[in-house]
Amino acid sequence: MNKRVTLKDIAKHLGVHVSTVSRALDPEKQSNLSADAITRVRDVARELGYRPNRLAAGLRTRKSMSIGIMIPDITNVIFPPIVRGIENVLEPRGYASILVNTDNIAEREGRLIQVLRDRGVDGIIHAAVLRDDPTISWAADEGLAVVTLNRKVDGHEIPYVINDEEDGIRMIVDHLYQLGHRRIAKIAGPQNLSTGLLRYEAFLQTTKEYGLTADPDLIEVAQQFEEEEGRKSARRLLDKGKPFTAVICANDRLALGALNALQESGLQCPDDVSLTGFNDMPFLDLIPPGLTTIRIRQFRAGQTCAQRLLDILDQSDRQAVAETILPVELVLRGSTAAPKS
Amino acid sequence: MNKRVTLKDIAKHLGVHVSTVSRALDPEKQSNLSADAITRVRDVARELGYRPNRLAAGLRTRKSMSIGIMIPDITNVIFPPIVRGIENVLEPRGYASILVNTDNIAEREGRLIQVLRDRGVDGIIHAAVLRDDPTISWAADEGLAVVTLNRKVDGHEIPYVINDEEDGIRMIVDHLYQLGHRRIAKIAGPQNLSTGLLRYEAFLQTTKEYGLTADPDLIEVAQQFEEEEGRKSARRLLDKGKPFTAVICANDRLALGALNALQESGLQCPDDVSLTGFNDMPFLDLIPPGLTTIRIRQFRAGQTCAQRLLDILDQSDRQAVAETILPVELVLRGSTAAPKS
């Protein structure tokens, strides 16, 4: 356990002042130093195995070169690609990321923002999707650079990156409509999450445009984006006895749960009921009958978010592209077909 | 963008010295302070919205209260639960984690260890599984607390947490043997990863114990733990023309690829060939015919690793439980059955 080499050590070694060493090691400041001094410092630095102490530098410059990533839960398969996308952009620029999981609990989210701030992060990418929380606005007010993913925060000019949820739902409704479906049920996601709300609203809007009757009995709202909730919701739809030929689910996991419920009731997908998801999770293509879904480019969303954050960090005026809407894509698989009748 | 409240601000507010404020806010140091002073400081701290600057504290105490987590790739579904398990233990204790992805590239791994050290992490949990890299030993030598997951580092008393790979393979071989399989093929994983090597060695050892002939023509070594490699390896096995009734794959992804190759060749699983994986990835149960596999408790592995790291961090003597072997579990599904005859 040898003590770490500091600027002072290098300075002592060369008989120069620490500030000289500091300058020699900073590409920006080398201009006003003798070329000779620069090389000598660099050589000794390498020789002694010098590594800068970023905490000390950060304390002085008030830039920690670290950012916080807030997501609901890394074990949810849609988030790892987002995280990787973010790091793909940030890491080459010298930023480290501190990852925190909010579990969609407001209290936890608030606490974690504090934690991130205490650690001096320069910015936060907020991919957790609670619709109403005051803390993130507060963080932005406090001077932290913030970009949200999948959400707009009302009353604040916090830049956001969202996927085109509405277009996704539109493509699904259109696809089902073209196949001949007219009685389309909906299993919506939690309405306190922006994705849940947006997809639900888009469903209502689009079905209306297509002249489909919005039968309240054909709509269920799941409390969580989880298989079990999808199962229960589908059960409730079936129990009501109202006929339907297709079910649009707010995400893939709800759809997988619904699929399970249908099968338990002896219904075949897509023969008896067509089913759609949203997200295009990994491995979804391997699960029969293959879920028709909307593909979101999670990796790219992460990259884009990170780029927006860098934009803000680079230009101190804090003005950056306010809105970015990423395109989504319809993926056709075996779970949708023309209704029998 | 208001400037942050510091200890000095509180001190000025109360007309006391910063050190008094510092002490009043530190639960450990409150003993030798008047109860009155403590409450007054706390009240003002809350009133002004004081938040400690951990970078400054860390610079002074040489403890950043942050740790590094090194994994190959967070988008690999087996790692998120590990990460969550780690944070489940570390976060309540006030540690933040910096996550880095090595992509199993030695050069990248070395660089990232440096990055973590530059940021003053107190320790590293190393869940990347390259078998030979000098850098992690170097980090341990430098005084960083290190725990590895899934790997022992030779010649260093670095504590490690591993899953009982050998027992897993043994259970699989036994299961297939009981079913009546005698000609068992193997698709091994990359041999530069400890899991790849350990599972391969366990296969050789166990089949020998069971008196099964180790036909080199029934063994393929995949270059990556990926579906496509599994597919190719299975293809090569089939092309050789040697008969086999079962294939033990080094992990689930290789097995899924192999399954694909079998099906393309018109072979049914398990009717013509039984197939096994390793890990029990999420959603694996939904993919037909259901892969018989070994379940690893990833979340618990993460928790255990974190606990070991805390052990080291807490007791300065750096002596902790050197080895932890976690039990694994056989999960029977539809991909294994008795050979046709």
Next chain:
DNA sequence: GTGAAAGCGCTAACAT
């Protein structure tokens, strides 16, 4: 072109 000095915010001896 380089040195001196100050200070980021905090903690930890050492006083009193």
Next chain:
DNA sequence: ATGTTAGCGCTTTCAC
């Protein structure tokens, strides 16, 4: 029980 002083390692004015 509290104040004084020093310093973690770095950057950055201001001198010369």
